[in-house]
Amino acid sequence: MTTYAALLRGINVGGSRKLPMADLRTLMEGLGHGDVRTYLQSGQAVFASDDGDEEFLAAQLARAVEERFGFTVDIVVRDHAYLAAIADNCPFPAAELEAKQLHVTYYSAPPGEDRFAGLDPAAFLPEEFRLGDRALYLYAPDGLGRSKLAVELSRSRFNKGLIATTRNWNTVLKLVEMTGS
Template identity: 35%
Template structure:
């Protein structure tokens, strides 16, 4: 079995797309996923499955639609890929100044050259970003919800879901525990 992180996009935000994590765990276990764990209410799932990543994504999206009546995009990363995301981060958490934060947008695929050009053309203020494969790392200098960069991610034309660095580290710890 392979350990995966399944990241649901846009659930339990502002009272929309409500899914209780206990119910989600139950749905995924009934669908054949093993060792299903969730972290906070924003759609972070760590699990084991014999399926490949694409098949697992399809399964989870269909099960969520069937159980909750919601069309929720799901981004899948293997445990190894998830661990690599943290290892490859170009920003040093220890060097962050007060108010700065690191966020990662895990994308559904590698953005096109055109998408990357559109994002590069955006006035992102003082925020920085780096794209490595299907993952976009952001160094946010002030508040995330006021970031021009974060607000412009749709310019890439590649769907994704964003997590802060604290959540990324917690999920990586959960992946490591299941891999033991």
């Protein structure tokens, strides 16, 4: 069995698309997944599965959420090795930064550097971003809520055709820990 993290985009935010974590755990167990655990209320679940197809697992869970809760949700599923590599390969000095300053956007597929060609990084300094393996690292010294670069990067032209979901550095590390145990 492989341990995965399911990253659900945009649930339990602002009173809409409510999905209680206990119900999510029950739903995932009903799909045959083992050792299901959730983290926080913002859409992270860790589970074990014999199925090695992350896209299938994400689509299966998305269908089940829609059938059970009546709304669609974008989901990215990644295994422990991938999550650990994302944390290990951070291009910013993560150990020296506050967790609120560093974020990772996980993509359903590689976004490609060409998507960001028209973006002038100098216009957003001291904020910065770097691309990784199906991920984007964002350094926002004043936090995500005040980040002009985060707002720009969330525009559809940068994410068209992809599922994109962002987590702060504390959550990135917690998911590595949870999928590794």
